[in-house]
Amino acid sequence: MQLFFFIKDIKRSLGKHKLRILFIWMTRSFVGIMLYRFERGLFLVFGKYYAIIRLLFLPIILIFQAYSNIEIHYKANIKGGILVLHPSVGCVVSGQATIGANLTLTGGNIIGVGKNKAIHFILGDNITLGANATIIGPLEFKNNIFIGAGACVTKSFESSNINLVGLPAKEILT
Helix, strand or coil: CHHHHHHHHHHHHHCCCHHHHHCHHHCHHHHHHHHHHHHHHHHHHHHHHHHHHHHHHHHHHHHHHHHHCEEECCCCEECCCCEECCHHHCEEECCCCEECCCCEECCCEEEEECCCCCCCEEECCCEEECCCCEEEECEECCCCEEECCCCEECCCCCCCCEEEECCCCEEECC
């Protein structure tokens, strides 16, 4: 399943320019997403024992994370279509998040939990985070949500097809 999602990630990164395949494998985004998909696949195979097995690979994992500036926890459940546009400023996704297809991270994004350990941290399909946008759960989103640059979302929003901006994030009409 992770291989299927990874192929969808690559296709989304390529867009309409299929010749990008020649150099996309060297980009930070590709390395970060590949590492997540690899670790997620191993976690799904070995379950709770992967935390122990991971210790053997930790030096290599940390080198890949340092190069990519993307830290997506292997317990995070993300469907295919991840797109990271500017990973040089870093992206972090908590292991307690369940995220739908076509997640877009612009750069400097954090998807994590606050003081309460999330029981309910679910983001729908087609979520886009602007530069330095932050989501702090536990919360739940529907589909097709755009979070503006620098916004900090700390509560759930019940509707789909909305834009959130500000600190704390509020819905705006378009």
